[in-house]
Amino acid sequence: MSTSIFYHAGCPVCVSAEHDIINLIGADNVEIVHIGEDKSRIAEAEQAGVKSVPALVTPTKNVLHLNFGASIADVKA
Amino acid sequence: MSTSIFYHAGCPVCVSAEHDIINLIGADNVEIVHIGEDKSRIAEAEQAGVKSVPALVTPTKNVLHLNFGASIADVKA
Numbered sequence: 001m002s003t004s005i006f007y008h009a010g011c012p013v014c015v016s017a018e019h020d021i022i023n024l025i026g027a028d029n030v031e032i033v034h035i036g037e038d039k040s041r042i043a044e045a046e047q048a049g050v051k052s053v054p055a056l057v058t059p060t061k062n063v064l065h066l067n068f069g070a071s072i073a074d075v076k077a
Numbered sequence: 078m079s080t081s082i083f084y085h086a087g088c089p090v091c092v093s094a095e096h097d098i099i100n101l102i103g104a105d106n107v108e109i110v111h112i113g114e115d116k117s118r119i120a121e122a123e124q125a126g127v128k129s130v131p132a133l134v135t136p137t138k139n140v141l142h143l144n145f146g147a148s149i150a151d152v153k154a
Contacts, residue, residue, distance in 0.1 A: 004101065020135050024081065024102045058097050066141045 002059030003029055007045045009036035009053045013069035017054040021066070030056070036075055046072060079136030080106055084122045086113035086130045090146035094131040098143070107133070113152055123149060 006021055008014035021030055035042045035053065045055070049063040052071045056064045083098055085091035098107055112119050112130065122132070126140040129148045133141045 016139060017141060020137070020139050020141055023137070024106075024135060029101075058101060060097070060100070062093060062097050064094060064097055064143045065145075066143065068142075 003031055004059055005031045005033055005048075005057045007033050007035050007041075007050050007053050007055050007057070009070050009075045010034055011053070011069035013067050014054040017066040017069075021056060035072075039076075042072065042076060080108055081136055082108045082110055082125075082134045084110050084112050084118075084127050084130050084132050084134070086147050086152045087111055088130070088146035090144050091131040094143040094146075098133060112149075116153075119149065119153060 004025065006018060008018055018032060033041050033045070035045055048057045048061065050057065050072060052065055053069050053075065054066045056066060058064065081102065083095060085095055095109060110118050110122070112122055125134045125138065127134065127149060129142055130146050130152060131143045133143060135141065
């Protein structure tokens with residue numbers, strides 16, 4: 001099965017959504033990326049169309065913004 | 078496995094997210110509810126904490142608003 005990527009920044013909304021996504025699709029099916037800690041991957045997230053976190057990029061490259069924790073601009077700051 | 082509920086209103090953002098969710102968690106694990114057509118279930122969605130569609134209510138009753146298609150107020154109008 002193809003893997004989704006879950007981008008987050010450690011915010012409470014992010015942590016809650018991370019638990020939900022892992023419960024729903026399984027930890028093996030999603031890569032968790034903390035772009036607050038790993039800023040080298042912010043550009044990749046933006047390229048994928050991520051505007052805010054938490055967000056899930058599906059295997060088909062659609063972006064699902066899950067609720068709203070922080071904008072990418074906030075994460076960069 | 079417990080079932081999630083996906084609330085939508087037929088909007089393009091809703092349809093796209095519906096496809097993503099079915100691909101990710103499987104059609105058997107999610108009930109699809111079109112609250113634009115079945116307005117009797119709008120109150121249930123609001124009670125669950127749904128503010129806009131598309132939204133997924135998880136088996137643990139968390140609400141994940143997926144991108145933004147329309148507010149509940151828009152659906153009621």
